[in-house]
Amino acid sequence: MARYVLSDVERNEVAAVADGFLATHPNWAPLEYADDIRVEAERLPLGVRRFLVSSRAAEDATIVLGNLPVDENLVPTPPSWEIAEKEAAAVREELVLLLVGSVLGEPFGWVNQQNGRLVHDICPSRGQENSLTSASSEQQLTLHTEDVFHSCRGDYVALMCLRNPDAVGTTVALVESVEFPEPIRRILHQDRFRFFPDDSHHVVPQHSVERPSALQDRPHEVASVLFGPEGAPYLRIDADFTEALPGDAEAEAALREAAGLLAAAAQRVVLSPGDAVFIDNHRAVHGRDTFTPRYDGTDRWLKRTSLVRDLRRTYVRTKTRARLLG
């Protein structure tokens, strides 16, 4: 894990860049401001930028920043992302995440996830304790590639912690930490798998988190689980939303075995307020441990965005110059 803890001077410099930006952009519209935020990221402390650029080049699977600024008078944890959006909760923290994230890649969002927002709120929501989305709590969030279904998914999933009072762990498993035995490795390299949108993507009508539609009704891609550099392959898997092609029992068995090996190799990253982790979405899968939600304003609360190294991949796919995938 690559880790850099900002000095208090550096933390105050980041806060000053963020405050300066908000003073000149009073109506928070991150999708509109993303290019400007990237320009402002040039003003971040040099040590932070050098760390991020070298971690990106090294393809470090987990990149952690510590001691980022979080408002001392942070509002209570919202009861849902919808309320967080309505109340523009913790906007400066969204900006801080976008500023540091901009050094690693371009932030983008999804038309049909969290209302097309560029930065998402992750907080436990009543009624969703056992859902397969980030609003869950009592259900383990299975190790997954973020947005596994889409060939334009992020190169990084970026999480910034605002609160984590019970020290709930984000789980991370690195592809390089698993030795896939033959013939499983060979099968995982073949286009024998279907990747479906998870329950947070409202890709089909009548679909909701409470009443998710059947996987088979969702549009999906067919591809391999392992791909890319021969000696150090990339990975694409989400056991809950990946299946072998119909009738391919060999591929199904390889998939389940791979998920088991990854689960056995999982480590834990416990984020504290002011920490941000950037998980390489090609080199690692991530999930989350269970916890008991409080629903009293002190709950765990993260901000999340996805970053892509080359936004033109998105433009080509959507045939429009937009930061939103549909």
Ligand SMILES: O=C(O)CCC(=O)C(=O)O
């Ligand atoms: O809450 C966490 O630590 C991770 C949740 C997650 O998988 C995500 O937000 O993509």
Ligand SMILES: [Fe+2]
């Ligand atoms: Fe995730």
